[in-house]
Amino acid sequence: MQIPHLDSNAPVCVAALYRFAPFEDFASLRAPLLALCNREGIRGTLLLAHEGINGTIAGSREGIGKVLEHIRALPGCEDLDVKLSGASVMPFHRMKVRLKREIVTMGEPGIDPLASVGTYVEPQDWNALIADPGTIVIDTRNDYEVAVGTFERAIDPRTETFRDFPAWFRAERERLLGTGTPPKVAMFCTGGIRCEKSTAFLKQEGIGEVYHLKGGILKYLETVPEEESLWHGECFVFDQRVTIGHGLVEGSYGLCHACRRPVSEEDRASPHYEEGVSCPACHAERTDEQRASYRERHKQEMLAAGRGEEHVGAHYAVPQEAEQADDAAG
Structure with missing residues (x-):
C-alpha cells in the first residue's frame, strides 16, 4: 500500500487509526499483527477488542503502508479510518498490541456504534x-x-x-x-x-x-x-509530539513525564515545574518519595542520552486514555 507524501521535513510517518468491527476471536489477531509491526520497525500502541481496533503507530511510510494493508484485510476493516501526519523524531519508545474489553473505554453496556451512531x-x-x-x-x-x-x-x-x-x-x-x-x-x-x-x-x-x-x-x-x-x-495527541496545530504541524507544548499532561511555557516557569519530575498540574498529586523516584529516573535518562542510548525501563504514570491509547485516534 502506498502512503501519500507528507511533509518532507517530517521523516517519520504517524498513523492514527480505528475501526469498529465485530472480531469473533480478537486475541488470535494479536501475534501476527505484533510480529509484522516489529518486523517493519513500527512503534506505538494498538488495541484489539471484540468491538474492533484502535491505536496510533509510527515508522517509515513503507512500513506503515504494510501494517495498514494487513489491518484492512481483517474482517470488517476494509473501511479503516486513518489519519496520517508526520513527526520529526520517532514519537514512541516501543510497540505494543494489547487486548482490551473496549477499544475506547466508556463503560456503558449496550453501546454499539455499528448499530446506531450520530x-x-x-x-x-x-x-x-x-x-x-x-x-x-x-x-x-x-x-x-x-x-x-x-x-x-x-x-x-x-x-x-x-x-x-x-x-x-x-x-x-x-x-x-x-x-x-x-x-x-x-x-x-x-x-x-x-x-x-x-x-x-x-x-x-x-x-x-x-x-x-x-x-x-x-x-x-x-x-x-x-x-x-x-x-x-493546539490539539493534544497521545504521543511524544504532545500537541499539533493547523496543517498537523508539531505544536509548542512539552510533556510532563510524571503525569503525561501537556506543559506550556507558562507551566515551565512555575516553581512546581521540574523537568521529568513534576508540573503545576501534578505537583500536589505526588509524594516527595515519588518525586525523588522520578528525579532519579530522569537522571538515568539523561545519562543514557549522553551515551547515545535510549532509556525506556522506567514506568511512566499516565492518564487513563494515554495508557490505553484511547485517543490514539479518537
Missing part, C-alpha cells in the same frame, strides 16, 4: 453547524486536552476520563437541552472514535439530532485553512 459532518461543513445558535457544541475530550485548545462555543464537560462522560451528560441534560424539543447536538474529539461512542450513547438516551465531526479534530486541522478555522489553540 450523523457524520465533513470538516468543510463543520463551521456552519457549530456557528448555528440552535446547536449545542460539546467537546467530548478530557479536561487536560480541552485546556490546550478547542472549538468556538464548545462546552467543556471537565471530565478526567471518557468514563465520566455518561454521568456528566445525564446530570447536565436538562440544563443543556431544556425540557422542550431538544436542540441539535454536535460533538467532536481528536480523531473520531470517542464521538462514535458518545453519539451512539446520546441516541440511546433518546436524543434525535446528534452530529459529530467526521475524522475528528485531526481531519479538520488537516483540511480546513487556518484563516477559515474556528479552532483555537
Whole structure:
C-alpha cells in the first residue's frame, strides 16, 4: 500500500487509526499483527477488542503502508479510518498490541456504534453547524486536552476520563437541552472514535439530532485553512509530539513525564515545574518519595542520552486514555 507524501521535513510517518468491527476471536489477531509491526520497525500502541481496533503507530511510510494493508484485510476493516501526519523524531519508545474489553473505554453496556451512531459532518461543513445558535457544541475530550485548545462555543464537560462522560451528560441534560424539543447536538474529539461512542450513547438516551465531526479534530486541522478555522489553540495527541496545530504541524507544548499532561511555557516557569519530575498540574498529586523516584529516573535518562542510548525501563504514570491509547485516534 502506498502512503501519500507528507511533509518532507517530517521523516517519520504517524498513523492514527480505528475501526469498529465485530472480531469473533480478537486475541488470535494479536501475534501476527505484533510480529509484522516489529518486523517493519513500527512503534506505538494498538488495541484489539471484540468491538474492533484502535491505536496510533509510527515508522517509515513503507512500513506503515504494510501494517495498514494487513489491518484492512481483517474482517470488517476494509473501511479503516486513518489519519496520517508526520513527526520529526520517532514519537514512541516501543510497540505494543494489547487486548482490551473496549477499544475506547466508556463503560456503558449496550453501546454499539455499528448499530446506531450520530450523523457524520465533513470538516468543510463543520463551521456552519457549530456557528448555528440552535446547536449545542460539546467537546467530548478530557479536561487536560480541552485546556490546550478547542472549538468556538464548545462546552467543556471537565471530565478526567471518557468514563465520566455518561454521568456528566445525564446530570447536565436538562440544563443543556431544556425540557422542550431538544436542540441539535454536535460533538467532536481528536480523531473520531470517542464521538462514535458518545453519539451512539446520546441516541440511546433518546436524543434525535446528534452530529459529530467526521475524522475528528485531526481531519479538520488537516483540511480546513487556518484563516477559515474556528479552532483555537493546539490539539493534544497521545504521543511524544504532545500537541499539533493547523496543517498537523508539531505544536509548542512539552510533556510532563510524571503525569503525561501537556506543559506550556507558562507551566515551565512555575516553581512546581521540574523537568521529568513534576508540573503545576501534578505537583500536589505526588509524594516527595515519588518525586525523588522520578528525579532519579530522569537522571538515568539523561545519562543514557549522553551515551547515545535510549532509556525506556522506567514506568511512566499516565492518564487513563494515554495508557490505553484511547485517543490514539479518537
